[in-house]
Amino acid sequence: MNSEPPEPAPAPRFRPRPWTALETPQDVELWIDEHNQSLTEHIAPHETGYGVCFTLAEGGNxxxxxxxxxxxxxxxxxxxxxxxxxxxxxxxxxxxxxxxxLPDDKLVQLIIGLSTLVASTTLVVGHNFGGRHRKASYSR
Structure with a gap:
């Protein structure tokens, strides 16, 4: 019998980031640019199913x-x-x-609408968006 302690679980690759409410289309544009940069820095070209998870303050993702x-x-x-x-x-x-x-031109309105209800965001990779693993990027 092995008496060594079990290996600790690896730290999650992406950690939740506290959300600050966005109030204007310009705020949303800046957020999109920041997340584009994060995706470029942290997601490998071969990875699929990536995006962002919004954790809602009242429950759910x-x-x-x-x-x-x-x-x-x-x-x-x-x-x-x-x-x-x-x-x-x-x-x-x-x-x-x-x-x-949703049509891509609805992104800014969507983010403004959700903004006051979001507790945190987390980058995700490997998420099964409707059964299709597709490559995508943030765009306006």
Missing amino acids: IYMQTSADAVILDVDDDAAWIAPLIMAATGVEAPQGQLWV
Whole structure:
């Protein structure tokens, strides 16, 4: 029998960052630029399923990935309560499931709408956005 203590679990690759509410489109543009830079620095070209996880103060997570033409949101069950706000902020109807596909021009409105409800953000990699591992990047 091995009496050595078990190896400690490795530290998570990405840690939550406290969120500061964004109030203007310019604030959102700066946030997008900062996250573009973080993605460029921390995500390898071969990695897929990357984006950002918004942890909501009232419970639940929203995983977001953007591409040149769409914003993909994976809203977990604990965050389903946020659907009316997403609809109001973007003018998009709720999907049948938890995966939202929004036009890319809705990103700023979405972030402003969610901003006061977010507790923290965390970069993610390997997230299964609706069963498709796709490469994406933040864009405006």
